[in-house]
Every structure is written in C-alpha cells, then in structure tokens.
Amino acid sequence: MTSSPLKTKRQQSWEDQLHETSIYVKTHGAIPQKGHRLRDWLNRQRNERREGRLPDHKRTQLDEKIPGWPGFRLDENWMNRIDGIARTYPVGQVPKSAGRDYSWLAFQRRQHSLGRLSTDKVRMLDSKLPLWKDGCTGKTLPWADSLLSVLDVFTSTGKLPCRDSKAGRWLSEQRRHARSGKLGSQRQRELDEKLPGWEFTQHSLWAVRLSELAGTPEVETLPTSHQLRKWLQKQRWHLKNGSITTERQRLLDAAYSNWRSM
Template sequence: MTQARRTAPDPEWVLMYRRGISTPKIAATAGVAETTVRYHLAIAARQEPAIRAEHQQALPKSPQRLTDAGRRNLDDIIAFYQAEGRLPTKRSAREKALTAWLHRRRQEAAQGTLSPTYAEALKAIPGWSNPSTKKTDDEARWKQRLAQVSAYRAAGNEWPRHNKTQDQSERVLGVWLHVQRMNDRAAKLDAAKREQLDDVIPGWRQGGPRRSPKSRPSSPRVPSPSSPM
C-alpha cells in the first residue's frame, strides 16, 4: 500500500518545526525520508521566513557555564543580602556591578538557561528573580531584622539596645526594635507585622530592664538570733 502524497508544506510538520523539533526527528516520527521533510519546510520558509527564527527560539537552551568571577559575584550577592536584608542597588560601584550581574541571571532564568548551581544558591534570597523595588527591599529587610533579633535572643542575650552600646550589630537591632515599639505606641504598626513580632519574639513591646551588678537586688540579711525581731 502506497503512502498518500502530502500537500506541501505539511502543516503538522511545520508546527513541529516551529516547536523546536529537529528535521530528523520529524522524519522519524512521520516515517518518511528526511529530504522529504526538508522539502516541505523549505516551501514553508519561503511562504513565512519567520519560522526559522521561531525554531531557533524554541530549541532547548543549554545552561550557562560558571566562571570564577560568577562564583564570587554569587557569594557577594548572598553575603550582601544576609548583612543588609536587601538586594544591592546602584549606591556604589560594587553594588552597580552586582545589580548588573543579577539582572543577567534574571534573564537567564526567564529563558531557561540559568545554571542549576546559581538557581539553587539564589534560593537563599526570596524573590530574587523579580526586580526589586524600595517596598520589596524594605519588606525583606524587616523580615531579616526580625529573624536576627530572634536569633540574638535565642543566644541568651537580653533585648538589644539602641544606645549606650559600643556593639554596632546590637545597635542596628536595637534601633530596629525601638522603631517597632514607637510605631506600635503611635498605632502605626501594621497588624500583620505586630502579629509576627508577637509570635517570633514575645514580650518585644515591654522588653525588660538590663541588669547590672549594682542594680541586682542584694540577698536579704538573715537576722542573728540575738537581733531584735
């Protein structure tokens, strides 16, 4: 039984080609010679030249190779986020370079060519694939500070101070906590944030007086048997 002659260009083969399927694979699927498929596609390309570009665009992308500079940028991006609670912007030359590097990774992620190593490591930065705004940066920093205060307390420390301390890390956390308390007293604190504060660091509103050797209460003096009662 002879195979029915197909009208060129065959629409099914053209559609497969548009989707990035190679000519040999189309021929194998259809059970015809590869030259036959090429003939049909050549006619289709004369009628609509854009199908060549569509085919190239639909081809599977190969992940980008990692370079030493790329690894350094990756480490710097993550370290920056952990320290600042935000993504880099254009405030300094180094931040500009990291911003440009991250922009290229976003493009690769959208195209499906992002290195799996980058993709896995960047999970440490929530929402990294979306361009940041001041609002998203502020939200990320707020959550970062909440987690840092929680860890600070879990380590056995008292509430961080916003003044009267030489420890810069403590001062940063203390200022943040002081602002949350002021906003709460002024009824300016978001209800969702207040709930998170209550859940993660209970007692944050009141804090507590910091004890020192001078302020600690002395043990009550036990009267001697001869003392008057």
C-alpha cells in the first residue's frame, strides 16, 4: 500500500516539530510567540485535543516533552516587557533604581513571594533575568537584610529583638502579615527554619508559659502549677482540633516531651 510511507513521513514530520517545539520551550522558558510556525503547530495540537481528535500516543509524547502544553500560555504584553528589559540591561544585571522597569520587577517579586506568580512566568524570568529575585546585581533584598539583622540579635543574645528596635519592628510586621495571610509561604518557611518561635512576641503569654514549662522537671503527671496545667490542657485541646501550629508543637516537644499524652 502506498499510504504507509505517507503515514511514516507525516509521523516523522510531527515528531520533528514536537522536538523543535520542546527545544524552543526549554531554551526560552515559554511557548513560541504569536506568528511563529511552531506556535501554529502547537495550537493545532490543542485544537485537536479539544475536539477529541488527538491520538493517545501523540498526547503522551506531548505530555512528556512539553509538560503543561495544553495551557502553557504567557500574556503577550508580559513577554514583550521582559524581552525589553533583557535587551536593555547586560547579561547578569537588572534595574537598580526607581523607574518603570524597576517597579515592574518589584511587582513580580511581590507576586512570587505571595505564591501568585505562575511557574511559566518564574521559568521565563529565570531564563531571561537570572538575578531578578535579588532586585539588583550582587545585593540581597531588603527583606533578607532585615532577617539577617534579627538573626544577629538572636544569635548573640539568645532572644528575639525588643519591639522598640528596628529589627523588632520588622519582626512585628512579619507577624502581622502572617496573621492576615499576606506573608508568602516561602518567607514563612524561611522564618520557621532560621528563627524558631518568631511568630509570638518575646513577652507574650504563650512564650511565658512555654518558658515556665521548660523549667519544670518532667514527671508522669501534669505539672504542679495550676496555671501550667490549665495551659497544657488548652494546648492539647488545640492539638486535637488541629488549631495548633507545627512550630508550637515542636517547641512544646522540646520543652516537655510528655505534654501530648497527659
């Protein structure tokens, strides 16, 4: 039959275009721009998928070579903006001072810290502007600088900074952001790892009770202090209802390992 060679050629052409498209995506961190022949080819695959005409073996190859291909889209204006910044600044540099480009990148960083920047956009930024998360070449973000200041106090004194200090005011701001849900998951994880107990103030009642508990000899029964017994019962109630944070559980375990079972 003459159709077999024709099928083979079509299949080979399809696989060649798949390979070219996957290389393009890996290189640029995005799908080909509008008007590109590979963009047209990928759109045809999407249309066939929506209409149920795309064979399973082709869909499998697309999934393997271009993960997320059915919805792999970036806003055209967004892509043009990042391309313009990449052309303006030498490789390894980003805007350093106030201006439209600086403000635009600052907004991308805020969206990323809040978990609102798509994986496609992060990949594109990493590809075009490797230092975009730092804000300027060779420097760390103000947030990271502030965290380092707090860590310096904590390391040298063993205590969190007082609320009237610059570092203390910054830490209070992070607590407010955490309570209102505005602190990004990445920043909260970094604070949890580097600064245990950061979420409550140095003089909060919870911290005072934890300190008292840490100084109590461990026994098989509850502590003799009436206040501590009531406080521990409340912590177990929160544990049962899933309303106590993992960090507080860790601190309680370190202070009084039997607190869960009494």
